[in-house]
Amino acid sequence: MSVNERADVVVPGLGHAGAHIMRALAEAGLDVVGVGPRLVAGERGHWGHIDDEMTPGAGYLLSAPRPTAPFARGASRAAGRSRTVGGVRGRATGDRVDRRAADLLAVKRERFVPGRGRLTGPCQVSVGERTFHARRGVVPATGAQPRLPAVRGLSGTPYWTDENAMAAVELPASLIVLGDCGLGVETARLFARFRCAVTVVERQPRLLSWEEPEASTLTERALLRDGVTVLTSAGASEVAYDGTGFTVHLDGGTEPLRGERMLVTTERQADLTGPGLDTAGLVASSAVVPADGQMRAGRGLRAVGDVTGRGPSSDVALYQAEVAVGGILGWPGPDTDYQKPARLVYTDPEIAAVGLTERQARNQRLRVRTSLLPITSSDRRGPQGRRCEGFVKLVEDADRGVLVGATSAGPAGAEVLYALNVAVHAEMSVERLRHAVPACVPFHRTVEAALGGLC
Numbered sequence: 001m002s003v004n005e006r007a008d009v010v011v012p013g014l015g016h017a018g019a020h021i022m023r024a025l026a027e028a029g030l031d032v033v034g035v036g037p038r039l040v041a042g043e044r045g046h047w048g049h050i051d052d053e054m055t056p057g058a059g060y061l062l063s064a065p066r067p068t069a070p071f072a073r074g075a076s077r078a079a080g081r082s083r084t085v086g087g088v089r090g091r092a093t094g095d096r097v098d099r100r101a102a103d104l105l106a107v108k109r110e111r112f113v114p115g116r117g118r119l120t121g122p123c124q125v126s127v128g129e130r131t132f133h134a135r136r137g138v139v140p141a142t143g144a145q146p147r148l149p150a151v152r153g154l155s156g157t158p159y160w161t162d163e164n165a166m167a168a169v170e171l172p173a174s175l176i177v178l179g180d181c182g183l184g185v186e187t188a189r190l191f192a193r194f195r196c197a198v199t200v201v202e203r204q205p206r207l208l209s210w211e212e213p214e215a216s217t218l219t220e221r222a223l224l225r226d227g228v229t230v231l232t233s234a235g236a237s238e239v240a241y242d243g244t245g246f247t248v249h250l251d252g253g254t255e256p257l258r259g260e261r262m263l264v265t266t267e268r269q270a271d272l273t274g275p276g277l278d279t280a281g282l283v284a285s286s287a288v289v290p291a292d293g294q295m296r297a298g299r300g301l302r303a304v305g306d307v308t309g310r311g312p313s314s315d316v317a318l319y320q321a322e323v324a325v326g327g328i329l330g331w332p333g334p335d336t337d338y339q340k341p342a343r344l345v346y347t348d349p350e351i352a353a354v355g356l357t358e359r360q361a362r363n364q365r366l367r368v369r370t371s372l373l374p375i376t377s378s379d380r381r382g383p384q385g386r387r388c389e390g391f392v393k394l395v396e397d398a399d400r401g402v403l404v405g406a407t408s409a410g411p412a413g414a415e416v417l418y419a420l421n422v423a424v425h426a427e428m429s430v431e432r433l434r435h436a437v438p439a440c441v442p443f444h445r446t447v448e449a450a451l452g453g454l455c
């Protein structure tokens with residue numbers, strides 16, 4: 001028998017964006033219902049986010065190529081026959097976190113409803129037998145799911161997605177990673193440091209092809225040092241599984257690859273039919289929910305996060321969530337602006353960037369001036385004593401004298417990027433930036449030195 005319930009706002013999808021919205025609205029005193037099948041607080045936090053400082057356990061192991069005493073259990077397994085990968089991470093971020101997050105949510109005026117939500121009418125969401133009627137609207141934040149590339153035979157094999165890779169409790173002897181898209185490179189490094197033989201297969205002529213070529217070179221060099229085999233300009237044409245391993249045939253008829261496991265990290269796409277977004281007058285065959293600058297997607301409907309096709313990025317998802325919250329509470333701020341997104345790949349060294357690459361700037365017919373400075377000019381060791389390798393690259397619109405893009409690669413690449421992110425967004429003049437004398441922060445000194453190169 002169906003049960004009708006009321007709420008101010010219903011949020012199907014409690015990932016990065018949804019959990020944030022739920023918390024913010026409840027803190028503002030609204031009656032909020034959050035609906036989620038299993039994870040609370042986002043795909044990235046559970047299956048991604050392979051950085052060194054923020055991932056408990058695994059982060060330590062990542063930055064120490066040979067696991068040592070503080071993680072003796074993980075270390076001995078890593079060295080022995082039954083080696084764990086995601087098990088270390090899984091203990092830190094799996095079910096326990098779900099329970100903790102659900103408990104946290106229940107403390108406030110939020111109601112957590114386990115299950116899959118489906119829009120069944122305007123301002124109406126059904127979860128099993130329960131139907132929730134939202135007075136102030138529904139905010140779908142149902143994210144995106146992995147999408148398979150069109151490779152013959154692939155769909156019939158037990159390939160891994162990012163989720164399988166992070167949940168793995170046995171380290172395969174070898175792993176083929178199909179597609180780099182940031183996550184592929186991050187995962188390749190992780191497995192290689194557990195001494196798995198990893199091969200990355202990338203169709204583009206270089207890794208991280210959307211970033212500066214210097215970032216690609218640096219990343220490839222670091223992966224090679226970790227023992228990863230990198231095959232670029234290499235497309236997979238056919239995949240087969242024989243019960244013990246995968247055979248991957250490459251375009252061009254070169255020798256097929258063999259691997260015990262294969263990870264596919266190519267694309268992700270929103271599923272609009274599952275959450276019933278077609279009932280809101282949105283076209284279900286479309287890949288995304290189009291939302292305006294205030295995240296409005298229809299009457300009583302605001303969509304946020306990956307489902308809107310902006311990103312995919314947890315930072316963009318949170319940004320949109322903030323905008324949506326302001327609108328629902330009746331104090332809307334400025335419309336969203338996606339002109340200069342910041343980007344980050346958690347490799348070692350980290351690759352962080354904002355705005356235009358040199359090539360993009362030239363394609364826009366800007367008069368471009370660039371400056372490239374290696375961070376080895378600063379003699380400080382990176383976090384946890386890591387090698388100090390990387391660079392800062394600045395892209396200037398020479399006619400206006402402002403930065404239009406920047407890349408910061410290094411052990412603290414993302415941290416250093418923040419100052420550059422602000423400068424690019426504020427369109428600060430390079431001349432003015434030269435007067436922003438940094439405190440004694442060695443990595444930031446590279447930015448100062450690179451600014452000197454823009455003349």
Ligand SMILES: Cc1cc2nc3c(=O)[nH]c(=O)nc-3n(C[C@H](O)[C@H](O)[C@H](O)COP(=O)(O)OP(=O)(O)OC[C@H]3O[C@@H](n4cnc5c(N)ncnc54)[C@H](O)[C@@H]3O)c2cc1C
Pocket residue numbers: 012013014015016017018035036037038039040041042043044045047048049050115116117118141142143144162163183274275304305306307311312313314315316317344346
């Ligand atoms: C492995 C991995 C690594 C990543 N690394 C980074 C990174 O380093 N930096 C970065 O910025 N971004 C990263 N991302 C991308 C980032 O995680 C996403 O962009 C972000 O999580 C999007 O937030 P969201 O709220 O839209 O969706 P998600 O966080 O994906 O949450 C959506 C939630 O909705 C649930 N759901 C789906 N359908 C329904 C339904 N019908 N009813 C109820 N709930 C439903 C899903 O189970 C999920 O829990 C990574 C993603 C992955 C998968």
